[in-house]
Amino acid sequence: MLGHPCPFPPTPADGRSAAKRTITTIVENESDFINDIANRDGKGNRRIRRDHVRFVLPRPLRPHPTIITSESGDFGAIMLCSATAACASLDPGTDPAAGGNQEVNSVSSSPYQGALKELESVFSRLDDAKVDEVVDVIAKARSTVVFGGGRERLQIMGFAMRLYHMGVPVAVEGDMTTPPVGPGDVFLVTVGPGEISTALALIGVAKAAGATVVVITAQPNGRAPRMADLVLHLPAQTMADDQGAAKTSILPMGSLYEGALFVLFEIMVLKLRERVAITPEAMRARHTNLE
Incomplete structure (x- = not known):
């Protein structure tokens, strides 16, 4: 300058x-x-x-x-x-x-710019070919069951909602209507830090039943992704690296990863929409009227 x-x-x-x-x-x-x-x-x-x-x-x-x-x-x-x-x-x-x-x-507004730049950095390092692999697996699955813990659960539940809008068979783990999984099914898990005890236990059950396990994570060397059949690395700060010298985000704890999940899932929706050949109008027609 x-x-x-x-x-x-x-x-x-x-x-x-x-x-x-x-x-x-x-x-x-x-x-x-x-x-x-x-x-x-x-x-x-x-x-x-x-x-x-x-x-x-x-x-x-x-x-x-x-x-x-x-x-x-x-x-x-x-x-x-x-x-x-x-x-x-x-x-x-x-x-x-x-x-x-x-x-x-004022500078009090600059965190908006900072957060957006951090998200841009996440997606500049994302392997889009791997995203396409995950989309293809979901499109071909007999059904997909999703799981996430904490705030990650909120993001993947929103993704499940869009899958339903596209007519893709889907359930959220823990719901009373969740079917059993087996061969031909996908168990889609987001576990940003690489492992949480619930995810590890459920992945073990799904694998034993013959389901395909897909893990989205910021820690590809964690225990959960090592158990998966397919891993999508979303390189963002989580609670695995949010303290001391490892901290890189202006956002607290795993917020950057959770925000990146939202964007990732929306792009996956766009890719899936083309893959399953459904129109925006058809998706909208499947939206609930009980609101």
Whole structure:
């Protein structure tokens, strides 16, 4: 990123001297600013706390690239300007277009972008050919029974609902109407951390009965995927790696994996819809009216 002088010096909101070192840079997007400049002073030292940085101009008024100047201390004024507009020296958390009292597009909104980028990273590493294998197995199965624990269960139950809408025989493990599984059936399991005791027990029962076991997981070397006939690796943080140096997501615990499951299942629905040749109208006609 390139430095660029700003024509107007910042005026600290707390009345301190404006002679302190400032950071002025041209950034192509907000995430560059948050991830780099917002955390470093002119010597590369991390000085500015992320939660004290504010983007104070509404997006429609913010030209690209944006020239951003900030005082290098923990607190202070932040200046945003462009080559064609005068800079605005203002206190973090204020919006000059709204009279200086309204926070606009602050760092508090940046987790949305962060979470979306993390999901993008998950799917950039997903083996789509393996997804097609799972779709093919489900399409050919006599019936599919699904299982997941905790919040993963919510996601796979939603997938089961869509399978029903497509006319694909399906049941959710634990329901009173769940049929027995055997040869020709699929037991589809999501177990992000690689193992939970319930999943291990049920996989053992399904395999002993002759069903095909498909496991979706973020830990392909876990005990559950090692028992499976087919494994789909969904590379996202779970409770197996959400602490200490292993933690990679801004989201808590297994939320990234669970969110990725939702997206994965919706794409699988699209693939299955073509595979079983059912129209959106036919799916909609199978939606319950008891709501």
